[in-house]
Amino acid sequence: MQQVSRSINDVAVLELSGRFDSHAAPAVSAWMDSVTGRQPARVVVNLSGVHFIDSAALSALVSGMKRCRTGKGELYLCCLQQPVRIIFELTRLNRAFTIFDEEAIAVAMLTDRTIS
Amino acid sequence: MSISAITILQSLLDAQPRRFTTLAQAWLSGGASCVEICDLQRPLARWGAGAAGDAGMSVLICYRRDPVGELRVYGTGGLAQHVRLEADADMIGQMLRLNTEVDAVTGELVDTQDQLLALYQINRSAGxxxxxxxxxxxxxxxxxxxxxxxxxxxxxxxxxxxxxxxxxxxxxxxxxxxxxxxxxxxxxxxxxxxxxxxxxxxxxxxxxxxxxxxxxxxxxxxxxxxxxxxxxxxxxxxxxxxxxxxxxxxxxxxxxxxDQIDRTRMQTEMDLARTVQRNLLPHFPPVVPGLDLFARSLPALHVGGDFFDFVSAPNRPLVIALGDVTGKGIPAALLMAMVRTALRGKTNYLPDLDPVKIMDRASQDLYADFTEVGMFATVFVGMYTSAERILYYANAGHAPVIYRPYGALARLLEADGVPMGVLDDTLCTLQSMPMGPGDLLVLATDGFNEAFSPTGEMFSIERLLTLVDVIGDQPAAEIAEALFAAVAAFCAGGEQSDDQTLVVVKGVPTP
Incomplete structure (x- = not known):
């Protein structure tokens, strides 16, 4: 799996592509650790290139989301391919995450978000 | 002259006495009265009985250009004899060189043999x-x-x-x-x-x-x-x-x-963990009027996080649970045991039993632990009363849950709650399904639908639904056997990468 990170308006964006599984999850968790050190952490994970996701990968995203929220920040997801969207719907994780169709909207929502 | 050089000449005389005697006899038979070999201080050997006053010739014996002694002949003389004497002294010098070389080679051979023997002994004793x-x-x-x-x-x-x-x-x-x-x-x-x-x-x-x-x-x-x-x-x-x-x-x-010891120890611990985990699961389903029940968990090579449970007590509804903790190995197995225990505790002691209440209370108990280890669990909790013949349930993110009403097609019952450990509330609502004669509920873990064929194709929920329609009229045990067999055939003998856990609940006429 490939991962590309960038910062847009103080929002940390991670773009992933390929197979997001137990082999790839530790690297994503490490990235999460690095960006959630500064609070409030505002993070967008762009899954546009991910065609497969397993439970270890979902755990990494859930942990990242929890860490962001603990520090009054937020983690948004965007650009889910159909197989990945189905997994989020089956597990109902779509009720726990805020998911956007486009990265720009996700970033804009976090940029405008008033951190309470 | 060094001490060792003297020793060399004496050693040669000791080692080759017959050669020196032959050499001396040749001189004596040619007219010489006496032959002597000396180091630079004293005679080492003498042949013949020549007098001290006899005229004589003397030539240095050299070892690698260093004089180490003399060859003396008495009672004869002349240039030709002197040349012969020089040749003999040179020959003794050559013999000295060859002799020391042979000694050195022999010494090295002995040393090498000693060393080989010593290495062999080291290897033998350390082996x-x-x-x-x-x-x-x-x-x-x-x-x-x-x-x-x-x-x-x-x-x-x-x-x-x-x-x-x-x-x-x-x-x-x-x-x-x-x-x-x-x-x-x-x-x-x-x-x-x-x-x-x-x-x-x-x-x-x-x-x-x-x-x-x-x-x-x-x-x-x-x-x-x-x-x-x-x-x-x-x-x-x-x-x-x-x-x-x-x-x-x-x-x-x-x-x-x-490394071998470590592997064996780890394997022993894993085997023990698997045994403990297997013993946590009910060995037989309970006998419940109006239901035909079957359950089995087929663990993968490593311990995993799948579990199922039946809790029944007199005058209490039957509670059925099935879940899958994310990840593999000991952490998943430990958390699975904790989820099972929490669900059992709520089922046994909560007043006004209700699947949503069981699910939420257990989830609240374990939320901090799930957060600590970065995991979550998808869980289905069902509750059945024979009087109503209805199965009430709460589903925290678990799939696949397949329901096939009698005479109708199988369909996937999607979860409405998020998995345990994701939020502090699972957001589950209470749902229900009739469980009359012929109605069928199949609860499975993703070891079924996410099993892969050798070509990389996934078994999928769609295949499960089709199969349930084909075999749905059979008893619970046969339905389960057919599902396990179909997935095994699909994987064509490949290694089972995830636990496969199945609970089949089938409505039957009340006796």
Whole structure:
């Protein structure tokens, strides 16, 4: 799996592509650790290139989301391919995450978000 | 002339007396009265009875150009005889050279044989020692003995460790403690004499160090020898190399053995964990009027996080649970045991039993633990009363849950709650399904729908739905057997990568 990170308006964006599984999850968790050190952490994970996701990968995203929220920040997801969207719907994780169709909207929502 | 040169001439006379006698007889039969071989101070051998007053000739005997003695002939003379005498003295010189060369070669052969024998003994005695530290300790002892040094040490450092381990024989503990690190860091052979050592390490007159090479491991090591009579020489270096090679093989063997021990220990622990986990699951489903029940969990190679449970008590509804903790291995197995225990506790002690209440209370209890280890669990909790013939349920993110009403097609019942451990509330709502005669509920874990064929194709929920429609009229046990068999055939004997857990609930007429 490939991962590309960038910062847009103080929002940390991670773009992933390929197979997001137990082999790839530790690297994503490490990235999460690095960006959630500064609070409030505002993070967008762009899954546009991910065609497969397993439970270890979902755990990494859930942990990242929890860490962001603990520090009054937020983690948004965007650009889910159909197989990945189905997994989020089956597990109902779509009720726990805020998911956007486009990265720009996700970033804009976090940029405008008033951190309470 | 050196003492050894004198010894050489005397040795030759002792070793080859008949040759010298023949040489002397040739002179005596040619008219000479006496033949003498002397070192530069005294006669060593004499043939004939010539008088002291006889005229004579004398020629130096040289060994590698150094005079080591004289060949003297009395009672004869002349140029021709002098030339002959010179030729004989030269021949004795040649014999001296050949004799010392033969001695040297013989000595080397004996040394080599001794060394081979010593290495064989090291290998034999250390071969029986499975513990690496004992074997390397013995090797240091033997190296000290064979190389006649005051001290010997074997040091070894794993690249992950900062401090090397030392196995020492003999004296100079303090000096070895000071110098081994520098020798290890330098990592090359060193053959040092007193002049080079005096300022660096007081008390050490001679030092021989050879690195130990361990193939396929991140370990560096070395064999060091300190102070021997005289200095360490080239043959000592060769022997030290051979011992170091032996040490390298011992370390490789020791690491292999340790690795094997670790694997066996881990496998034993995993087997134990699997046994504990299996024993947590009900061995037989309860007998419940109006239901035909079957459940089985087929663990993958490693312990996993799948579980199912039935809790039934007189005058209480039957509670059915099935779940899957994310991840694999011991952490998933431990969390699975905790989820099961929490669900059982709520089921047994909560008043006004209700699946949503069971789910939420258990989830609240475990939320902090799930967060701590970065995991979550998808869980289905169902509750059935024979009087109503309805199954109430709460589904926290679990799939696949398949319901096939009698006479209708199988369909996927999607979860409405998020998995346990994701939020502090699962957001589940209470749902229900009729469980009359012929109605069928199949609860499975993703080891079924996410099983892969050798070509990389996924079994999928769609295949499960189709199969349930085909076999749905059969009893619960046969439905389960058919589902396990279909997935196994799809994977075509490939390794099962995830647990496969199945609960089949089928409505049957009440007796």
């Amino acid at each position: 029986g020692l499975l513990r690496l530290n004992e074997a390397l300790g013995l090797l240091a002892d033997e190296a000290q003995r064979m190389l006649k040094s005051e001290a010997a040490f074997v040091c070894m450092r794993d690249h992950g460790d900062s401090q090397p381990t030392i196995y020492q024989a003999g004296q100079h503990t303090e000096q070895i403690a000071n110098l081994h690190q520098q020798l290890l860091d330098a990592g090359h052979e060193q053959l040092l004499g007193a002049a080079e050592l005096r300022t660096r390490w007081p008390g050490i007159r001679s030092l021989l160090y050879v690195p130990i090479v361990v193939r396929g491991a991140t370990i560096s090591g070395g064999l060091g020898l300190i102070n021997r009579p005289g200095t360490f020489s080239s043959p000592d270096l060769k022997l030290a190399r051979a011992i170091a090679e032996q040490a390298g093989m011992m370390i490789e063997r020791g690491l292999l053995y340790q």
